[in-house]
Each structure stands twice: as C-alpha cells, then as structure tokens.
Amino acid sequence: MQFEYTPKVEALRQQIQAFMQEHVFPNEALYEQQVEECGWTTTPLMHELKAKAKAAGLWNFFLPVSFGQYSGGLTNLEYAPLAELMGHNGWASEIFNCSAPDTGNMEVLAKYGTPAQQQQWLVPLLNGEIRSAFAMTEPDVASSDATNIETTITRDGDDYIINGRKFYISGACRDECKILIVMGKTDPNHSNRHLQQSQVLVPIDTPGVTVVRPMKVFGYNDAPEGHAEIVFEDVRVPVENIILGEGRGFEVAQGRLGPGRIHHCMRSIGAAQRALEMICQRANSRVVFGRPMSKQQSVREDVARAAVEIEQCRLLTLKAADMMDKAGNKGARELIAMIKIAAPSMALKVIDRAIQIHGAAGLGQDTFLAQMFAWQRVLRLADGPDEVHMMQLGRDLMARHQEF
Known part of the structure; x- marks a missing residue:
C-alpha cells in the first residue's frame, strides 16, 4: 500500500x-x-x-x-x-x-437497481435534488441481527403490501426525503433465514406511511436530518420496486453496509483530528495555576495519546480501504470490522479529552464537541454495534486456528 x-x-x-x-x-x-x-x-x-x-x-x-x-x-x-x-x-x-444515508442508498441503486x-x-x-432513508431497524426486535426483522412484504398481484414499524431511521424526518429503502420479510418461513428478507423502494408519500416522531439522540433531535419512527400500514407499492429480487435483502444489506461502515470511520478520524487541534489551541491560549495549560504534564500526555490513537486508526482505515479496492468488500470484511470497532471509540476518547480541556465551554453550543461526541456515540451502534463486529471477527479469526 x-x-x-x-x-x-x-x-x-x-x-x-x-x-x-x-x-x-x-x-x-x-x-x-x-x-x-x-x-x-x-x-x-x-x-x-x-x-x-x-x-x-x-x-x-x-x-x-x-x-x-x-x-x-x-x-x-x-x-x-x-x-x-x-x-x-x-x-x-x-x-x-x-x-x-444517501451514500449507502446510492450505492445500492448503482449496484443492484434496475x-x-x-x-x-x-x-x-x-444530483443532490432529493434525500433518502434506509428503513431497517425495528423497536421490538434485536435489529443488529437482520434476520430478526418482522416487517412483512406480502405479494398481492402486481403489488407488494408492507406492514411494520421502524425506528431510528436516519434522514426520514427531512422534508426533502422522498424515497425509503425498506427491509422486510417476503418469505418468513423459508428454511434459510438469510433468504427470508427483501428490500423494496417505497416513496415516503405513499398512503399508509406515517412518520410518527423524531427520535432524539442524547437530547438532540438532529434536525434537519432526524431519526424517525415510522409505521407502515398496508402500504402498497408495485412489484417493480423490489431491489434485486425476493429473498435477496440480506445480500443487499451486506453489500450496502460495508462501504457505509468505513465511510463513517473515515469521518471519525477527521472528527478526532479536529478535536486534537482544538485541544492544542485551547492549551496554548489558557493559563491555569500560573502556567500555560500547554505546560501541564497531564495535558501534554493527553495530546500525545490522542495523536498516537488517531494515527493508528487512520492507518487501519487506509489499509481497510486499500483491501476493499483489491479484494472487494467481502475480502476486506475483517479489516472493516476492525476499524468499525476501533474508530468511533477512539474518536469518543479524543473528543472527551477535548471537552475536559475546554471545561464548561466544551459542553455547550459554541464548539462542535458536545454534538460530535453524541454522534460518535451513535456510531458505536450504527451499522451494527461493537459487539456484533467483535463476535463475527473473533469467530472468523478462531476458525483459522481450529484443529481438525
């Protein structure tokens, strides 16, 4: 590389x-x-x-x-x-x-769309003319395992009828959001639970689609994007709106989430880097106990640790991106899992140090720190919680050393 x-x-x-x-x-x-x-x-x-x-x-x-x-x-x-x-x-x-979520939805349409x-x-x-949302997560099941999804997509002649409830659907509160990619089950009794799901395109103004409320994140409503709770009641769309075909929703989801995960991590590196720069600027401009903050040993240690942690994650991100280019998303899945585990947690630590250095100012609206801290905490759950990535990564690594 x-x-x-x-x-x-x-x-x-x-x-x-x-x-x-x-x-x-x-x-x-x-x-x-x-x-x-x-x-x-x-x-x-x-x-x-x-x-x-x-x-x-x-x-x-x-x-x-x-x-x-x-x-x-x-x-x-x-x-x-x-x-x-x-x-x-x-x-x-x-x-x-x-x-x-537009990037992931555009990738799905570019790769799988008719x-x-x-x-x-x-x-x-x-063209940036509309926005979109990806409706997978549900409140009543552990949605980190997509096979648990309970929303139904039932064939009725030339239409599909959709029923279910989703929540924390990023982007769906936005007035410019015009299209949802909805994941549900077309064949809930299929013997292979990874072939039960499908994904279908649902215009948000379709009768029966109700945006119930925006879900807050640590008190933020995250406008104008928002994270909606949505109810689908006998929502009818033409069969032509299916993506790739019935039973291929899990396949589409896996193809979508790999790039999305690493894109989030790339931005996490940037958030942490800016927080580090803010630490340095603050420490160089403040005097505490008769000395510049930058001369306090604990501050210097915080700066050093943050620089090391950011560079480690930056290099791992670049390695994962390089592997995606060479071996595809599936071939890079272990590295993608590693950086998805590492980057948001690293960014949280660095931003937390920056908040501490800024004191009360770090908690308010005059810096990006508090809001970015909330968003990085979201990323430990978005596109799969840490535990799922660690479980899958650990399973794959252990399999290599299994004795036969």
Missing part, C-alpha cells in the same frame, strides 16, 4: 480544505441558527454551499471506480483522506453529496 497521496488526491485535498476554511468553519454558528429556524427543511446555507461545491466539481466522491458510469472516479483508498477532511464538521459531507429504478431515484440523488 502506498501512503503518499497521488497528485489527483492531493489536489482534491487542497480544494476541500480550502472550501472548508472559506465556507464551512466560518459559518458553523450561522448553520446552527438556520437549523433552529428551518426545522426539518434543508437550510439556505446548505443549498448555497452545495451549489458552490457542485460547480467546483467537488461532488459524489464516494462511489468507487468499480461502479462504472455512476462512479465518482476515486478508489476507496483515494476517497479516505477526503472523507476525513469532511469529518472535521458534522454536516460538511452533505455539501459534497457524500453524506449518509435501469428504471436508477433513472427515477438514483439520478436525482446523485
């Missing part, structure tokens, strides 16, 4: 870095103000910055070259340092049309 950035990637890094410095960091307070005013509607600032990024060609980096005509033109390894820069801010990835599905939903998503 080459650690040096190619000229193409270095040029894009500089462009994104300059964009963040000029348009994002100076407008963080304005963005939060507009969110309070706009609620579940995308803010005017976001629309303005998306237009600037798109005009500059800073758009849709996340789709790897293997996705053909829809590719962003980058490998996973090339995308990693760009996503890290976007992770310096909680909403910056949306500016470049590289934010979840031409008609791609034209109707993928093209407007790629």
Whole structure:
C-alpha cells in the first residue's frame, strides 16, 4: 500500500480544505441558527454551499471506480483522506453529496437497481435534488441481527403490501426525503433465514406511511436530518420496486453496509483530528495555576495519546480501504470490522479529552464537541454495534486456528 497521496488526491485535498476554511468553519454558528429556524427543511446555507461545491466539481466522491458510469472516479483508498477532511464538521459531507444515508442508498441503486429504478431515484440523488432513508431497524426486535426483522412484504398481484414499524431511521424526518429503502420479510418461513428478507423502494408519500416522531439522540433531535419512527400500514407499492429480487435483502444489506461502515470511520478520524487541534489551541491560549495549560504534564500526555490513537486508526482505515479496492468488500470484511470497532471509540476518547480541556465551554453550543461526541456515540451502534463486529471477527479469526 502506498501512503503518499497521488497528485489527483492531493489536489482534491487542497480544494476541500480550502472550501472548508472559506465556507464551512466560518459559518458553523450561522448553520446552527438556520437549523433552529428551518426545522426539518434543508437550510439556505446548505443549498448555497452545495451549489458552490457542485460547480467546483467537488461532488459524489464516494462511489468507487468499480461502479462504472455512476462512479465518482476515486478508489476507496483515494476517497479516505477526503472523507476525513469532511469529518472535521458534522454536516460538511452533505455539501459534497457524500453524506449518509444517501451514500449507502446510492450505492445500492448503482449496484443492484434496475435501469428504471436508477433513472427515477438514483439520478436525482446523485444530483443532490432529493434525500433518502434506509428503513431497517425495528423497536421490538434485536435489529443488529437482520434476520430478526418482522416487517412483512406480502405479494398481492402486481403489488407488494408492507406492514411494520421502524425506528431510528436516519434522514426520514427531512422534508426533502422522498424515497425509503425498506427491509422486510417476503418469505418468513423459508428454511434459510438469510433468504427470508427483501428490500423494496417505497416513496415516503405513499398512503399508509406515517412518520410518527423524531427520535432524539442524547437530547438532540438532529434536525434537519432526524431519526424517525415510522409505521407502515398496508402500504402498497408495485412489484417493480423490489431491489434485486425476493429473498435477496440480506445480500443487499451486506453489500450496502460495508462501504457505509468505513465511510463513517473515515469521518471519525477527521472528527478526532479536529478535536486534537482544538485541544492544542485551547492549551496554548489558557493559563491555569500560573502556567500555560500547554505546560501541564497531564495535558501534554493527553495530546500525545490522542495523536498516537488517531494515527493508528487512520492507518487501519487506509489499509481497510486499500483491501476493499483489491479484494472487494467481502475480502476486506475483517479489516472493516476492525476499524468499525476501533474508530468511533477512539474518536469518543479524543473528543472527551477535548471537552475536559475546554471545561464548561466544551459542553455547550459554541464548539462542535458536545454534538460530535453524541454522534460518535451513535456510531458505536450504527451499522451494527461493537459487539456484533467483535463476535463475527473473533469467530472468523478462531476458525483459522481450529484443529481438525
């Protein structure tokens, strides 16, 4: 694996870095103000910055070259340092049309969608004209095991009828969310429990779809994105809305979650890196007990530990991305599991140190620390909790040394 950035990637890094410095960091307070005013509607600032990024060609980096005509033109390894820069801010990835859950849904449509599905939903998503959500998690079952999903998708002539309840469905509260990818069971009695599930496209304005409420995260409603509880009551969609075919929902989910997991980790590195920079700036500007904070031994140790932990996770992220390019998502699953276990927990530790260094200021709305801490805690559950990744990784590693 080459650690040096190619000229193409270095040029894009500089462009994104300059964009963040000029348009994002100076407008963080304005963005939060507009969110309070706009609620579940995308803010005017976001629309303005998306237009600037798109005009500059800073758009849709996340789709790897293997996705053909829809590719962003980058490998996973090339995308990693760009996503890290976007992770310096909680909403910056949306500016470049590289934010979840849309990225995962676009990958699903680009990889598995029919031409008609791609034209109707993928093209407007790629253009940043609409938003989407992925409806898998349910309140009544352990959804980290997707085979537990209870939502039913029943064939009725030329339609499917969907019934079920989902919650913490990221993005579904947003006014611009137009399409849901819903996971449910088309054949709940199939002997192979991994062939019971299917995924189907459901326009959010379909009769019977009810967004019940936004679920809060540590007190945040996370507007304008939101995490919705949704009820599906006799929701009827045409059979053409099935993705890939009946019984292939688990396959689609696995294909979707691998890239999504590592994208989150790339941004976690960026969040931790910014927190470290904030620690250094704060420590160099504050005097405590008659000495600059930067001269306190415990502070220096915090800085050193954070730098080591960030670099370890950065290198593991790059290695996992490189393996995805060489061996595919399945071939890289162990490395993806490792970084998904490591990166959010690392970011939480670094951000927690930054909050401590900032004192009461670290708890409030004047820095990104408190909100980013909440989001990184979410990532220890999103796309599978730590325990599931450790269980699967441990199982695979033990299998290699099993005695026959």
